Amino acid sequence: MTNKINLYVDDLRDCPDGFVVARTYYEAIHIFETRSVGILTLDHDLGEDVDGKELPNGYDLVKYFCEHGLRANNIYLHTDNPVGRKNMYETLLAAQRRGFIDEDIEIYHYPITVNKYSGN
Template identity: 65%
Template sequence: MQKKTVNLYLDDLRDCPEDFVIARTVEEAIYYLENYDINILSLDHDLGEDENGNLLPTGYDLVKYMCENGLRASKVYIHTDNPPGRINMYETLLGARRRGFIDSDIYNCPFVKNKYSEE
């Protein structure tokens, strides 16, 4: 049975772009990566804190999980505003592609402009 194809946007705060599904946590993103074919994956790095103030797993944690478990997206875009997080995700993805763990096209830029709802 062929899986449904979706575009996946991992971010805890930004608005979900049109034609994407949103994952607010790494766990939600893993669900989509394991159960759907992902065309475009757009990654944020920092995904907030839990109720005790502990940092939640980051986009970088997702990248490492993808590489370790052979999960893929056709195209990966990095939309985070965190410069060290961006570099870590980008370099890890490039290294994984060189080693044959993934075969995604990788872009060190947003696919769409970052947008926040006004509250």
């Protein structure tokens, strides 16, 4: 059995100790395709492209996670976006109720880590 990693999905904040960072939606999906995830912690806003168009965000990742029946033992939401937080949380809970994701996944609407941004 492969060791589980802890995945921190955020385009700007410092990656906390003990986590692997995914800076984009696509990096996060790649990690889910290649690794087992213990803790997943999500930001909502994941930046813009060179033309100022919003890139796929944490809510898009939540939808992908639910549609593909992905797995993390625990999911935390560290975003500062209150609407994004609510959308991600409610979608995860609904997917769990409907059997799209495992019922034993623990889902929290708050962060497990301190949000830090050093600019590095």
